[in-house]
């Protein structure tokens with residue numbers, strides 16, 4: 238594929254390390270924009286994230302301004318439970334691991350539910366507000382389990 242854009246070298250907006258970008262979006266040194274193309278600090282610079290710094294922009298899990306705030310406070314950029322609910326509103330499909338098992342979460346027109354990846358529905362609620370308050374795995378609230386939830390990400 239012919240590339241018309243020019244790969245730029247610029248500073249990560251979060252940590253200041255040098256990163257490659259193409260049209261304002263972070264890329265690798267070959268100009269490819271792969272999902273694995275994150276800065277060492279955990280940020281992926283996006284054009285949309287710069288335009289709307291208070292909104293989540295894929296593939297990041299939190300907004301640019303929130304990432305700046307947390308980096309300054311030496312806090313991780315990994316999503317909190319509230320971030321996860323915000324991600325779900327934005328993307329509607331999220332995945333995570335709990336005790337080594339992969340789960341999916343889906344928000345559709347009728348309900349919000351957790352399911353075992355490739356398996357059964359674990360719990361289901363009519364609204365995202367009710368989901369946020371009551372979502373559980375084996376009777377344990379997801380918000381209480383949150384510290385044990387691993388690898389929260391956009392569903393593949």
Ligand SMILES: [Zn+2]
Pocket residue numbers: 249250251252253254276277278279280
């Ligand atoms: Zn960085």
